[in-house]
Amino acid sequence: MQELAKVKHTKLKFTETKKSIFLITNTTTKGSIEYHAPNFIEKNTLSPFRERVVIDGDNMMLQKYRGTGKAENTISTQNYSVQAHPLLQASVDSMRQMLSGDFAMIDQNYEVEMSGVRENWALSLTPKTPEVQEYIERIDLTGADAQISMVVTIQADGDESTLKLSAPATAVSSLLKRL
Amino acid sequence: MNAAQIKALALVCMLLGSVFIIADRFNISTDLGTFLPDAETKFDRLLRHQLYSGTSTNIILLGFKGLPEKQLADFNHKISDELMKSGLFSVVRNNASNLDETALNFLEENRYLLTHNELSEKFSVAGLSESLQHRIEGLSSSTAALEKKYLRQDPSGEVLSLLDEWQGKISRHKKPIERHGTWFSEDLSRTLILLEIKADVREMTNQEEVVHAIRDLYKQNKVAGVDMIMAGPAVFAVELSEDIKQDLSNLTFSAVSAVVLFLLVVYRSPRMVLLVALPLLVGVIFATAVILLLNGQIHGITLAFGITLAGVAVDYPIHLLTGIDRRQLRDENRIKDVWRTLRVGVFSTVIAYAAFLISGFHGLQQLGWFTIIGLTTAALVSRWLLPFLATSTNPPLSNSAADSTAAETNVDPGFFHTNLKKLAQNAGRFRLLVPAVLLMTLGALVLSPRPILHLNVDSLSPISEARRAEGKMLRGDLGFWYGGSMMLLVAENKQQVLLASEKILTPLNELVKQETIAGFDMAAHFLPSENRQIRNLEAIQDVEAIEDNLRLALTDLPFKPNVFKPFLQDLESANNLQPITPDAPTSQWQTLVGNKLDSLLFPFEAQAAGVILLHDVANHQAMNEFAAQHPELYYMHLKSASTDLVARSVERVFHAIMACILIIYIALAFAFKCVYRPLKVMVPTFTAAIAVAAILVFSGNPLSIFHLISLLLVIGLGLDYSLFFNRLPDHPDEWNTTFKSIWVCGITTILVFGILSFSTTPPLEAIGITVALGASLSIVFAAMWAATPTRHATLAATQKP
Numbered sequence: 001m002q003e004l005a006k007v008k009h010t011k012l013k014f015t016e017t018k019k020s021i022f023l024i025t026n027t028t029t030k031g032s033i034e035y036h037a038p039n040f041i042e043k044n045t046l047s048p049f050r051e052r053v054v055i056d057g058d059n060m061m062l063q064k065y066r067g068t069g070k071a072e073n074t075i076s077t078q079n080y081s082v083q084a085h086p087l088l089q090a091s092v093d094s095m096r097q098m099l100s101g102d103f104a105m106i107d108q109n110y111e112v113e114m115s116g117v118r119e120n121w122a123l124s125l126t127p128k129t130p131e132v133q134e135y136i137e138r139i140d141l142t143g144a145d146a147q148i149s150m151v152v153t154i155q156a157d158g159d160e161s162t163l164k165l166s167a168p169a170t171a172v173s174s175l176l177k178r179l
Numbered sequence: 180m181n182a183a184q185i186k187a188l189a190l191v192c193m194l195l196g197s198v199f200i201i202a203d204r205f206n207i208s209t210d211l212g213t214f215l216p217d218a219e220t221k222f223d224r225l226l227r228h229q230l231y232s233g234t235s236t237n238i239i240l241l242g243f244k245g246l247p248e249k250q251l252a253d254f255n256h257k258i259s260d261e262l263m264k265s266g267l268f269s270v271v272r273n274n275a276s277n278l279d280e281t282a283l284n285f286l287e288e289n290r291y292l293l294t295h296n297e298l299s300e301k302f303s304v305a306g307l308s309e310s311l312q313h314r315i316e317g318l319s320s321s322t323a324a325l326e327k328k329y330l331r332q333d334p335s336g337e338v339l340s341l342l343d344e345w346q347g348k349i350s351r352h353k354k355p356i357e358r359h360g361t362w363f364s365e366d367l368s369r370t371l372i373l374l375e376i377k378a379d380v381r382e383m384t385n386q387e388e389v390v391h392a393i394r395d396l397y398k399q400n401k402v403a404g405v406d407m408i409m410a411g412p413a414v415f416a417v418e419l420s421e422d423i424k425q426d427l428s429n430l431t432f433s434a435v436s437a438v439v440l441f442l443l444v445v446y447r448s449p450r451m452v453l454l455v456a457l458p459l460l461v462g463v464i465f466a467t468a469v470i471l472l473l474n475g476q477i478h479g480i481t482l483a484f485g486i487t488l489a490g491v492a493v494d495y496p497i498h499l500l501t502g503i504d505r506r507q508l509r510d511e512n513r514i515k516d517v518w519r520t521l522r523v524g525v526f527s528t529v530i531a532y533a534a535f536l537i538s539g540f541h542g543l544q545q546l547g548w549f550t551i552i553g554l555t556t557a558a559l560v561s562r563w564l565l566p567f568l569a570t571s572t573n574p575p576l577s578n579s580a581a582d583s584t585a586a587e588t589n590v591d592p593g594f595f596h597t598n599l600k601k602l603a604q605n606a607g608r609f610r611l612l613v614p615a616v617l618l619m620t621l622g623a624l625v626l627s628p629r630p631i632l633h634l635n636v637d638s639l640s641p642i643s644e645a646r647r648a649e650g651k652m653l654r655g656d657l658g659f660w661y662g663g664s665m666m667l668l669v670a671e672n673k674q675q676v677l678l679a680s681e682k683i684l685t686p687l688n689e690l691v692k693q694e695t696i697a698g699f700d701m702a703a704h705f706l707p708s709e710n711r712q713i714r715n716l717e718a719i720q721d722v723e724a725i726e727d728n729l730r731l732a733l734t735d736l737p738f739k740p741n742v743f744k745p746f747l748q749d750l751e752s753a754n755n756l757q758p759i760t761p762d763a764p765t766s767q768w769q770t771l772v773g774n775k776l777d778s779l780l781f782p783f784e785a786q787a788a789g790v791i792l793l794h795d796v797a798n799h800q801a802m803n804e805f806a807a808q809h810p811e812l813y814y815m816h817l818k819s820a821s822t823d824l825v826a827r828s829v830e831r832v833f834h835a836i837m838a839c840i841l842i843i844y845i846a847l848a849f850a851f852k853c854v855y856r857p858l859k860v861m862v863p864t865f866t867a868a869i870a871v872a873a874i875l876v877f878s879g880n881p882l883s884i885f886h887l888i889s890l891l892l893v894i895g896l897g898l899d900y901s902l903f904f905n906r907l908p909d910h911p912d913e914w915n916t917t918f919k920s921i922w923v924c925g926i927t928t929i930l931v932f933g934i935l936s937f938s939t940t941p942p943l944e945a946i947g948i949t950v951a952l953g954a955s956l957s958i959v960f961a962a963m964w965a966a967t968p969t970r971h972a973t974l975a976a977t978q979k980p
Contacts (some may be wrong), residue, residue: 016319018318018323019320020318020327021739022318022327022330022738022739022742023315023318023737023738023739024737024738024739025737027315027318027319028319029319029320043321045320048316049316049320051321052319053321056362057358058358058359059357059358061320061358062321064320076343078354113954135324152216157327158404159323159327
């Protein structure tokens, strides 16, 4: 955790697999996530459709696109106040706390179970507050050293999201340099 | 009792009667619509409706700035709570307030009625297939939570697209930014609140109550560093009225003091001052009473303006009483003599003000009646009542002869008077200057490219540029419609309007694509026509067919079985749905739609009209052409349309004034039984009026309606001066009496209106400058022209020590 706290800026590629109670098969999206301390997160979904979410402090901007490359068209841009949407608040807070290594906050809001070693650790977070419990049952993280490699979010209604993160080559080496 | 006494008594009775009537019925109207020009064509009437009671007249926008983001947001929340508690507003919003449960449920239950989509297409195999793809995408995206809520019952996403239309938007143009739960401007420097006033905004008192309440709440809760900006029609109206009231009370006090002081200096008799004031007071009282009797109420502006007639009405007693020897009063010859001239003047002034009666401005009509009645009464009181009062008490005369002369007359051949007399008597040498000035200024005005008339509707409602800009800024922050461009649809009833709007939806969307407009709002966005709703209901009748389509669409898609059972169940119960109509009484519909529809769809005369608000019109010509292609569709750009309306009305007033001037000439010709003499009297007046107009126009002030009203006043005053100056060639002894009354009148007028010209409210300032200048020039030109004999006669004969 303390290692994570040193992270000021990360750029990662992600593959998100979602399990929905409505679907037989899982859906997979791919893209990139960028994080700037203390609370800027940008998630760019590149396939199979284009979507961009930017969370900056209290503000969440969601952009949906159609078409690709030169034919790409923004079909909608929405701005939400994170504070006004509880589920959003819960997800964003947990993501941010994890990415920034804010152990104090995480400890406050979740029951933390840690296992493994520094090169290969696992973290299990169970929400303490009823507001978050309404939506999230548990969050399981795995990682190595200062990097989170996987986040599994188990939602209260049975849906699951598995987020696999991998640093682009350059990012890894810069991370390694810092260790 | 002789005739004179009877007349005097009659006047007293009139006065008493008036006081009774006023005490009984006094009612000041502050209805702002009275002073808009009357409308003739349907387009004009629509325009009037929009200007007066159209979109957003009951809306107030508040902006707070000067603090860091989070603190602004906190402040915003606090003030919003207080405003909500005040009970004065039907809406207090500072964020995209997600619709509450009731509204959301209503939307969901009636989604097939309210949707813009053609359900026959949406529920075809292809349509369902496409929708289902979107749903899968949605589940894997960041909006999964929202998708999940409606997925099972609404695979075609009707609720989602309705939410997009309905949720958190003021107009479809732009959704304002939200931070910390409140709206912010794009640069995050201002946080915003939107208010809708509950009470009827056409009553000034309601507006005042609201604006004061907001100011008080702000003051009570203010924190260091914060600043508030208020905007909205009600706010501007209240500020304007406060400015005018403030101005008027300051200025009235100064003007009255100045005049009283001046008269005291000239006549050295407080009694004289009272006598001068009396006809004016009686005139105002009587005029007020008559208007109250006929109209039931008198407009605040009429009263305020009517009182500036003080400038004219004090002239009558001054003419009659100046130079009157107390012994002469009993003789009455002098009075009769002066009265002969005076009544011609009064008559001409009355004709001049008759121009208001035919002007087509309803408010001006009341003003016209007030003026005519007030002035006539003042004149009559001066003639018939004052002589009694001036002689009724006999102050003790001193013993010495010299003293007695001084005491018995109020003519004091003082230093000032003597020098003025010299000036005036020599003025005749320059008499050719008058026609020269007339031709020059007339020529300059006609030939100059500068606009003569100020036709902008802003001149009728003078909010300062800075405040207007603030209003525009706040509206822009919230994505509020501004710019004043709209289209209006007129049809037999509301349903027909909705139908007609739907017909032009596609071409309008084309215009958006071509970037001729950035966007548009119309009632049909929120409420599809009954036809459309019924069409959609019919499309979902055959549930089995839709079920088959769904099964086909689901092949090869990873949905679990029975996911969409709720969808099919809802289709069954959709049979019970009734189309929603604009006047639907259900309270849920009212909560959902609020006031949105009222301004976009309303009854108009015997029909109904719909407004299509246009955002960012890039090409007005194109919009005009577009409107021309459809029957009963009007393109209205508020600013230019109202300018047009004002222009036409101002032109009418202008023509009315011209006509009245002609009538005055004819009347004077009859009175003097001579064709040339009226010219002698009218030329200097006319010249003065044109000269003032030229001075105004060339100093960058095109003539607004207030300037025109003032020029009329100048003509009335000027004729007065001219007529009296015109006595002098035939009665050279009157240089000590009549001439004195002229300059006393002149100075009181210049004092009153000169002080008025210091007003910060443009209309009052305009009136002040115009009349002060005009009166001065009238006297000068009258001295030059009217005071000279009609036939050649040397000036030497008129001069006397």
